[in-house]
Amino acid sequence: MTPADQLATFGHVSYDMAHLIGAVILMMSFGLLYQRRLTAVIRIYSFQAMVLALAAAWQALVQDAPHLYATALIALLFKGLAVPFALNWLVRRLGIHRTVETALGIGPTMIAGVGLVALSIVLVLPVTASAAAMTRENLALAMSVVLLGLLMMITRRNAVTQVVGFMSLENGLILAAVGAKGMPLVVEISVAFSVLVAMALFGIFFFRIRERFDSLDIAYLETFRGERQ
Amino acid sequence: MTAFFYGLLHTVLVLAAAPLITGIVRLTKARLQGRQGPSPLQPYRDLWRLLQKESVIADSASWLFRVAPYLIFVAVWLAATIMPTFTTDMVLTPAADLIALVALLGTARFFTALAGLDTGTPFGGLGASREMYVASIGEPAMLMVIFSLSLLTQTTSPANMIAYVLSGHIGIEVSVGLALAAMVMVAIAENGRIPIDNPATHLELTMIHEAMVLEYSGRHLALMEAAAMVRLLLFMSIIASLFFPWGIAFVDSGPMAVGLGLAAWLAKVTLLAVLLGFFESLVAKMRVFQIADFLGGALLLALLATIFLYVSEAV
Amino acid sequence: MIIGTVLAGLLCLALVALIFQRRAMGAVYAGCLLGASVLLGDGIYHLVMAGHEEIPAVVLPFGVPWLKAHFRVDALSSFFLVAINLPAALASLFAIGYGGHVPQPQRVTPLFPLFLFAMNGVLVADDAFVFLVSWEFMSLASWLLVLSDHTSADARRAGLVYLVMAMFGTFCLLPAFGLLAGPSGAYGFAAMRAAHLSPLAGALVVALAIVGTGSKAGLVPLHAWLPLAHPAAPSHVSALMSGVMTKVAIYGLIRILYDLRGDVGWEWGFVMMVLGAVSAALGVLYALMQRDLKTLLAYSTVENVGIIFIALGLALAFRDHGEVALSALSLVAALYHVVNHALFKSMLFLGAGAVMQATGVRDLDRMGGLLNRMPVTGVTFLVGACAISALPPLNGFVSEWLVFQSLFKAPTVAHWAMRFGVPVVGVAMALAAAFAATCFVRAFGIAFLGRPRSEAARAAQEVPFPMRAAMAIPAVLCLCLGVIPVTVTTGIANVVEPLVHVVLSPAVLGWPWLSPVSLTAGSYSATMVLLSGAGLMITTLLVVHRFGTRAIRRAPVWDCGHAEDIVNAQYSADSFAQPLRRVFGSVVFAAREEVEMPPPGDTAPARFRLTMTDPIWTYLYGGIVKVVDAIADRVNPLQFQTVRRYLLMMFLTLVLLLLVVAVRQQ
């Protein structure tokens, strides 16, 4: 048992903090699912990213793994500030109608979300009986966030919201990664790098989409669907 | 040695007796129709007359047309030669069992039909088509008769069948009766007798066999006629020898027995000829497409005959 | 090893043909002729030396790595080497004269040697992989040959059906071998012989083998491709496909059922027997209705395959009941018919090819009167027709006689199914025999006799020498195989000895008398029949010419007085078949005849229309196509979903799998 492991036990502050932060992130995901208005969606996302940064920082402290501070910083600056800004700019620039029609009603979406959380807890609890309690909680929360992100991508018709859903999915991944004790930097780098490139791509896409069709509703991107001659 | 002699004798006899049998049938029918009728020897005179006439051959006919009569006649005659009638002690008896006999007759029919088609006349084709149609159902029926008999007697060779029957292994069998009935029907069909066909008719649309030989004349026609007569005798002999084999002599049963068998055979075939005459006078010819039902019936009877063998646990 | 070199040579020939295109055609076919003859000789040599010298198995370093490729020639394969390379040699000889007249020679010449190569490869294979590779290669080559006239839509359709059916057959054989080889993958035939299978697996192997080889041999209801594909190919190829390739399939069946599998229940024999009977009867009935000469011949192949299957089935049943002697008899009958059919069917197809070259038509109703114009072709075709109609003293009759003999002994297998099944099979086979005669009277009579039914037929010329030779040789052989049955049977008896472990004594009564079963069971002697027949013939000739005139007068046809010169007044192919069509066709093919009579006074000609449908096509294959179409329509929308839907599919898959894990953990 390393000292870090001793810290990561029930009732201990480090555990409670981590748990709390994770829970908040999960709440944010629900918020994303619940929210209809585009700007609000973006705002919630940025908040989630910031909380994620907090979580990373906390883990860095607990595990005294300094490289996690880097992750925290990336999350804070890039995902918490830059991306929301860019998205807001896009929304304004393209003048997309504010409220986004959802494919699935809010109520059912929420129920499905709760179901997913339950599923992930059911899955994780027996799994990590051996592992540290903190890891376990983190894992359950992270998996829920991932699944909820996926759910959001499914239930929203609009490109921006889909992207947001994708990115909150990534948040879940990072949450899992930071929770994983002593995981080498490789993963964080790769995540950051992938998100970076992903954003770049989205940028390119939005640009292209705009120069071809004048909206972000991906229905425009689905007229052809492969040899619909 | 005796086998060779008897074989030769038989070869000559079947040929010699065939026209007589036909004559007897015609005479019977004439009498039943209240006519005087020609003498039973008339067929001999007809054949002789035909032999003397020149043969007219259609321009469109190929060489097959001229060769066919010989092939046909020889095939039928050979079959008749092989089928034991008054003694089983003959050289050629093992040369062909009943299956081979059927096939020999098939050969004859094959070439008859071809000859019918050769001149390229509508009637020839009509005859050939109908002949093959009749045979297509008649031949299987005959094979099934053979099948049931061979199941009963464990052999397909006529000589051994006769021996088996005469050795008294068989009581009265339902299936034998059925087989006989089927055999008779097949025989009628194969020889183109009423009700299948009418050898005397020349009303084109009803005829089968006559339509094929329509273009023949002179010696070729004579051969065709002779072949028909021999075939009739052959079928009568088959029925007589397989179903009523009594009196037939065996290997190394002396000349007395053979003589007896000879008498018995002539008696049997004469009787059959008369019966045929009676029968033909009684029934009317049936339409061409009913023949299928008639022969199908024969086929079914033969099949039943085999089935009944199992039922009666004879094998 | 001779065979190896020859096979390699065939491959080289293919290359030569590919490079030099048409210029090398004659040389290529000559090479094929040489190769096939060598293989033929080799096969005969092995047959003669059978037992005296053991041929070593050859292992070459390719194929499945840890297995290598095994080749071996035993009595069975050398017998089939003979049965296959004899027609192959004839076809090559024929092609020397014929090859240039096919629609697209450059698409045929390179593939012909490959086809021979593949078929012989199947025979010498000694492990499953080599066997199947050659088997597939055979299908491949013949498929391209079928497609050689690729501009005709029919040929393309035939090719498609053919190749798919061939693949189906392979996918039956493949698992069969898989079962024989077991999970460890012992694909060598030697290992398979030793393999012990569970009853179920054994049954599965047999069933798959029957279906797999049956689909290649053209067993009803798997025959659908055959009458399409065989006629579509050039005639010398059709001869190979019909006369030879089906035999390769038979070889495969015998190899699996009699060699690799020691014990097969009599039930399977019964099944094969029934399938064979159905094929025999239906096949010839189909043939009887065809107007296209080559299609007719193809259907008659179905019939003959059926007869062979009957014999093979009987052999199985007998073997399972310990009647080894009878089993040997039926097996001999089967192999006898194999070689016979290989001979006369390829001869007939070559004849059809000659007719097509001379007249350019395949439709019977446009031929006629060819016997006078093409004497050699005519006579050989006549011989073939007689042989295939099982007329003594030709070879066809001998094998059918043997089959009948063993069939009549079948009730000794004391089981009600056999006892009641056999008579029915007997009826079917008897019908088949009778129909075959009718069918070929029709084929020969309409095509070669009567008056020419078209200008093309009127202008027909006899074909050049190599083709005539290629048809004359088998004609002679048909007679030879017919008149010395005892000798042939003795030879074949040695071939089947290793399979049934008993030597059949074909002539209990001594040399010329073929009396295989017992002293009394029945006998046939083609030799004596022929001799005595000749004697009677001479007598007849003497008598007739001694006592009758020899005068002959040529005159216009009489025809009951009202002869008219319209050639179409002759009986046509359809009208010849009409009575049987009325009786059977209406039931089996839903054949319908419509006659449109013009109203009185109208001078328009009356019209006759005939429609026939093949129920097996309509229901079995049509059904399959419908199902596939329906499912394809259901599945196709997957291509046209929105990204969201695709994500949803992904999501559901994930959740499903997670649930699986969750359930497993509890």
Place this chain on the structure above:
Amino acid sequence: MSGSLAALIPLGLTDPLTGVLGLPLAGAIALAMVPNWRHAAVLNVVIAAATFASSLRLLSARPVETSLLFIDDFNIYLVVLTAFVGCTTALFSAAYIGRESKTRRLASRHLRFYHSMYQAFLFTMLLALTANNIGVLWVSVEAATLTTVLMVSLYRTREAIEAAWKYFILCSVGIGLALFGTVLVYLAAQPVMGDGAAAMAWSQMVRRAGAFQPDLISLAFVFLLVGYGTKVGLAPLHAWLPDAHAEGPTPISAVLSGLLLNVALYALLRFKMLIAANGHALQPGPLMIGMGCSSIFVASFMLYRRGDIKRLFAYSSIEHMGIMTFAFGMGGPLANFAGLLHMTMHSLVKSAIFFAVGLIIQATGTKRIPDIRGLTTSVPVLGWTFVIAVLAIAGLPPMGIFMSEFLVISSTFARNALLAVPVMLGVLLTFGALIWRLQGMAFGHPGPLVADGGRRFATAHAIGMVPLVAHLALALVAGLYLPDALVKWFQAVGKLLG
């Protein structure tokens, strides 16, 4: 920091991997600078060839295994294969792209971008194959996705962008899930291996995988299966594949089918080995068998409705991936051997087919199947080669795919007949569809050809034929004879795959 990517840089120059990984990386950068697309194309070929040459060195001298990179029996032949196909495809694209630019479909700046991306793609492929660290593996697969997305959208047509979008979204999500699985694997390994790079180095993990927390890696495998399975193109995760193949430039279709799918499957198999080494974890077999069957079925029925030649073969790729997944799911020496062989053969033959398709499209000017007729008459050499290639992919001997299908089906049937039946049905259906289409395209009266651009295009055409023939020749040889070394590797890997 031993775990960071930075550790990649100080690779000894003597290390054979330097060439294999360094050359394409350098090439990517260099090609971005070359303005003239003709020079770029030639340079592209040269670099790819050099990469291939240096990859051959691996056969003789294997590099020492680090916690980041390693070469073992499994990836060595895949590396060589990838380098080879990369090289031949570069050659083909040199012949192909010229024509495209002439027909004004591509501006030269696009081409510049294209060549650079091509090398980048090769780099990511090779990195993924040689990666020992599962994190690095993930990174490179992700990078591969990004590069290919860019290349798929190369023609700025509406269809191309739509396809690229679909491809990007689906694969990013898939990749995300794969990352989650990777994290889970680390979590499973960490208690046993201790913190740090050791717990992500595959070669070290596989030795002690028996001690891992079974439930955790089971869970991980599910995420990895869905994640990497998306890139493999397993139904129902396959949706991106046909469009990406159809709308991108043909050389890209060739490498997508020939390389990317293989690499994704390779990643999946690495993790399967981990699970196989752990006795108590869930059996991956059934899941893979299920996915394989569903892919085979979906693909085989889809084929009957395709009117676009590139989509047709894209679906056939899905089917073959299904067969491989099925084979590995069955496991056992025979099936695994067959699966590995099938991977190799498929990437050779399928890329060859796409070469042929590219030339055909350029010759006939259409990719609608009904408009393509009588190729064996109009362009005999290409037509017949195409016929041979399709027959090979349809699984007819003497090509290698027949051998693998033979092994899969026969061994499966011997073990569990019922499992083999759907595969056989699917393969048969696919066969029917392919032959049906092939006959329509290759035979019959030839359709019209687009006006030929004279000698230059004739030579370009000839150059394009070279890789095509080379691939087929290899497939043919492999169908008859496999070198012993390859067999040994296959069998060794087969053991690990369980």
